[in-house]
Every structure is written in C-alpha cells, then in structure tokens.
Amino acid sequence: MKEKKIAKSELTSFLDSLISEYKVFAPVKRDGFVAFQEIHSGSEALLDYANSKKPPKEIFLPQSEVLFTYRLGGEGLGIEEPSFEDEPMVIFGIRPCDARSLVILDNIFNSQEYKDVYYTNKREKTLVIAIGCNQPSSTCFCASLGGGPFSPEGSDLILIDIDEEYVVQPVTDKGERLVKKHSQFREVKPRGLSSMRKVTQKAEALIKSKVETGEVKKKLDRMFDDPFWDWLHEKCLGCAVCTYLCPTCHCFDIADEATDRGGRRVRIWDTCAFPLFTLEASGVNPRPTNKERMRQRVMHKFKHFVDNYNVAACVGCGRCIKECPVNLDIRAVLNSILNR
Amino acid sequence: MPDTSVMIRDTAKKLLDEKRVDLIIGFERGTLPLRSTPCFIRTSEEIERLIWNATCENNLARYLRGRKEKVGIVAKGCDTRSIISLIKEKQVAREQLFIIGVPCHGMIDRRKIEARFDGKEILEADEITEGLILKGNDFTEIVDKAAFLHNSCNTCSYRNPIIYDILIGDEVEENRGIDEYGEVKEFEAQSADRRWQSFTNEISKCIRCYACRNACPLCYCQECFVDSSQPQWIGKTTNLSDTSIFHIVRAFHTAGRCVDCGACDQACPMGIDIRKLTKKIERDVKELFHYQAGVNLEDVPPLAAFSLDDPQQFIR
C-alpha cells in the first residue's frame, strides 16, 4: 500500500476528527508517567515519549473486569452481563513492540478455537495506529524477537517521524481506508521517503541488545532439570512487577465478590510469580519455591509459547528490565541460557 | 568509594576461605546505569563481583529468612535495623549471620533523576566524590548526589549500622538534627477532606501488584490477608475501597516493625508514596509507646506488649 504523509501541524486536527467518530486512546502524561487513556481532544495526546508505564494490553485486558453481576431478589437469582459498547475505538501512538504484543495476545484470547468475548469485543473494533521509534531505549531488544522499531506487525497504520511530518504506512485495509478518508494525509515526496529510510536505519542501528532467541528455545528444550535454575531465582523478590507491566503476560484470576444479596464475578490480573497461583486445594503446590516459578516464567515465554504458537511471548519492550526492583535483566538471563 | 568495594571483597574472601560463612549476600554491577543488583556468592573466586556505591539501594535483609546456612550479609544502617527486627521475630538467628556493616551516605533515587531529565535516557553514569556524571544522547551533566537521594534516605538518622560483625570503613556523621516527620506534619496540617482526596488520588494509581509487600523484609506471612478467601477481607480488583483498605492494613501490619528502609517505595512501579502511611505510624509508635523498630535487640515490640498507663484519651 502506498505511503502518505501527515504534517505534524495537522495531527491535532486529524485526532480531533477521529475523536468525533471513535473512542480514542492515546498516550498522556499522568502522575509522572505515561499512560494510555481516552482523550477528548487531539491536543491531549503526547507524541514525544519513550513508552507507557503500563502496556496497552490494559485496554483489552483490564486489571479488573466485571464478568457479570448477580442479585438475589424476590423473583430469584438475576444475572446481568455487562453491556458491550458499540463504539469503535482507536489506539493512537502505540509503539511497534506493543502493537506486536496484541497479535501475540490474540493467540490466547482471539483464536480459531476460542474467543474471549470480553477481549474480542474491544479488540475487533479497535484500529491500531503505531508511531515508530526513532530513539529506541537502551533497554529495547525488539529486534531480537522478530520485531523492530518500525515493525508494522499488529498495526493498521504506522507513522514514522521525519521531523516536520510523519510518513504514514498503511498496513491493513482498515488503515488504508482511514488514510483515504482524512484530508490531512497527503502525497509524500521522494525526499520524504529517503528521510524515512535514514531515520529507520539510524534507529535500527541503535538497538544494541541482541539475543539469539531462536537458540534459546533449543537450549530450554533440554534444560528443565538444569542446576541453572537453582541460582537464577535467588535475587528475585517475586514482586510480580515484571508480569504486570509485560505487554504479553496474560494470566488472570477469576474471583467472586459476594454480599448476602448479590455480588459480582470479576477477572483480575494474576501472576505466576506468586505462590498462590498454583496452590491447590489440597495444600500441595507444584511450584513451591521461587526457583520453580522463575523457571516456569522463562520457559513459558521462550519455550512453551513457542511450542504452542510459534512465537515467543516477549516483544523486547524492556519494561521488565527498567522496572525490576533488583535489576534482574531478562537479556542477561537469556544470554546465560545460551551459554549453558 | 572504590576502597569500600575492596574492603568488602577482602572481608568476603576471608570469610569464604575460612569457611565462616556458606554464602555472602552483597551487591554487584547492574546491567543499567545507576543500578546495582543483589548478588549471592559462595566461592572466593567470585568475590571480584562485589561492589559498593550509591546505587546499592536494596534491603538485603529481605533474603535472610528460611535459610539454614551461615550467611555473610552486606548491610547498611537501615538493613541492620531490619535484621534486628527479624531476629526479634525469630525469623533468623543472630548466630547464623556475619553482618558486614557499611556506613551509608544515602542511595540515589533513579526516578528523581529521570524526572530531572524529563524522561531523557541516561546512558552512562559515573560516581565521583562530588556527585554523579550523567551522560545521555546529547548531554553530559554533573549533578549533586545529595539532591537525588531517596526520601527515606533524606530523613534517615541511622546511617551507621547498629549491629555488625565487621564495620567497613569509618562511621559517617549521623543526621540527627533533621525533622524526619516534616512530610507527615505537612499532611496533617491539611483539612480532612483534602487529606482523603490526596490519599485516594495517590492510591488510585495502585495496580495491586503487591511489589510493596514482596519487597518488604518484614512482610512474610504465610498467607497474606489479601489472599484470604475464607473470609475474603478485600476484593482483588483496583476498586478504590478495596485498594485503600489494602494499603491501610498493610501499613498497620508494619506498626512497630517498619524501619523505613524505603524498599516498598522503591519497588512500587507506579511511584505511589507508600511511606506516607508508614511514616505516620512510625511516629505514633515513637510518641505513644516510646519505641523505635530495630534499634536494639532488647526492646519488646510494641504491639506485643503494653503498659498500664498507655494513652487512652480517645477511648470513652
């Protein structure tokens, strides 16, 4: 599909016209960090940022989601499911790594065999507009996982910043239709395209972290009983920050909150880092210590998920590296595995 | 600073060679600028990994429980206070430990640095006596360390280890004159409405990840009250009422035990000011029961004791 461009000066008016038709989520500055929130005017969107604190998975898979509520009334038990809004949505300004993460999450929540209606309801009516990364962080390692700072995977449209304007690459038909519909998208000159190539090459060269993740999987196939796991977990606090902030982590718990007259069933983020996650009713816990839990985390992401879906459950966004309170760096873990 | 690292290494080598400990818990270089990371070494060949600098913020006492070995642990003032609390609660035996006490000038809060540089990434950081040399993509700047310390370090009056088997270097001057409850007083001066607003605004950022709980050396209940389902005290969603009660009760559970090491504050990914509650409780414990956590091995923990004339003007 043909590239176009949009001037930065016209971006706000484009967003405003989107807002009149869609529920638009964009990065905004909030309480000292960046978050994806619904915006009501184009000028609210933050365009110059590294990445959001919480990944945009929270829009499709929120930390808490009510599955249904129930009441015991005179007529007996009444169950009420949430009404799904019909309003189409746009995520604007997502990074390519996070856009890829949505495709990875689709394997679980939006597959042929199983469609999680709470997820798909939002996912299927969302248009994804990514902005490529001209300035990847030192913690970014998307290129090691089949992604890249301008990877189009998961987006409908990707914008590349070439200073005064963005080059716009439609990725899907949905994206193409959007571009045709809005007058702010104009012809891009060859000079613009060559600026784009310079910018993308420069950014790709900045990604210094390189891990051979394909080889990691082969090692992990034989490493379940390796003594490596005995010492890897030692400094891990089991604090779960890495799992909560990970764009591809998707484990959840379903809990009932009841009062005597009614209640609700909720789905909440859960984490394999907690002992409670695998605690069985008998009291037995198949992952009793941090060692088994850390082994599980690494193997799930880089072996089991690959076995099941042919892709690692990691997009190299680097949030876990930045936020881990003890600086347990997944890149160092993967490199150690490669050296076994 | 290099001297401290060398002294720690020498001590570690001696301890391991003489088999006085089975394990040394200390710090090694992190993978990012301004980070160091806990390290666990068991042979004297590994001692070169050990370092010491102004990024050694973690409270290593968190790693002491449930061990059968003899452990050598690198500990700052606040860490030794946590160790004392753990010994008092019979979670670790004094005889098991060889405490390598390190006097501390305060640890750098990397989030304050991030805020100062408005999100521009720091690619290289070097510590010098005068401060920190910070380099990014298009800047190099020297900043004064003292302006970027953790809030818990700014109000610290126990920079020197309280118990130790060896002290690395000389003691540093304590900061006894500071008003460590300044923020608490400021908060108290506001109206009740304002305080509730402020508290709920802060707590609304919480994603219920429990990093604060897991980072705390003294949060070690087999079953945390949040995980109880019979009865379910609070729900696990980010509902404001549930989240408020989580934080109120967790803070309450640290009464008389919290040493304000700041581990909770450092671990919180959303930057919530967890210490706002714990500091208030700490002050009340001091004023009402004349007790400070972790300053000696003899005092009885306040909520396991009582006095016949404890204050009760609030009771009818």
Place this chain on the structure above:
Amino acid sequence: MQDEKVDGWEPKIIAFLCNWCSYAGADLAGVGRFQYPPNTRIIRVPCSSRISPLLILKSLQRGADGVLVSGCHPGDCHYLSGNYVARRKFAILNNLLEYLGIEKGRVHFAWVSAAEGKRFAELITEITEEVRALGPAKELVKKPD
C-alpha cells in the same frame, strides 16, 4: 453495596462488644429497661483484643455508618491483658484513620463494664446522634466500579 436513601435515612452502627463486660453491660441495659436507639447491631466477641483493624474497616466498607468497639476497663479484662494490647492497636488505628481523613466520629472505642447498663444506653444514644450528624458514610464504602 449500600442503597442511599436521602429521606428517612437511619444510621447503621456496628458494635463489637466483648462477651464478659460490654456485652453483659448491654444485656443489663435491656434488663433494666434503659432505652436506646435501635440503630446498633451488636456482634459479641470474646475480648476486645479479638478486634483486628480488618473487622472495623470491613464494616465501613460494607456500609456501616459507624463502628463501636467496646471492652472491659483496663485491669478488668477477663483474659487479664487482652484489652491492654487492644488499647495499643486501637490507638494506632484511630490515629491512622483520622490522618487519612476518615471523619472523626465514624469509629468509636469505649470501656463499658458489666455493671454499666445505664451508661451503655447513654453511650449508644450519644454515638447514634454523632453518626447521624455526619450523614451516611461515604469514604470507605465499596461502590461498584
């Protein structure tokens, strides 16, 4: 989850009374026919030290407009020192709740002996009026998101 009625709202107060003193005092109020408003629901516990902050906070969460915790007078605890330990816990909790901005007058503590039937009735009457003046509880009440 509480229904809010503006007109005809009556405060709902939960009282945790220790079995040996306060509950007996409440019983004596009944026997002695001392009148007090019907807004209080009593929960009998063995000792005031049984009360953890979770019970008080859970009551507020579930819609109690006021909470009372009452035990034996210091020195008279049936279990010798339960109320002494409780006294310390309550001091910390009371200060913490006030610090956070929870209205003064939502959570109350008292020592009521088995002989103080009249006093119990007077206490409940006072507390009911204090809570009524504050209006329905709003701060910790759990609302659906």
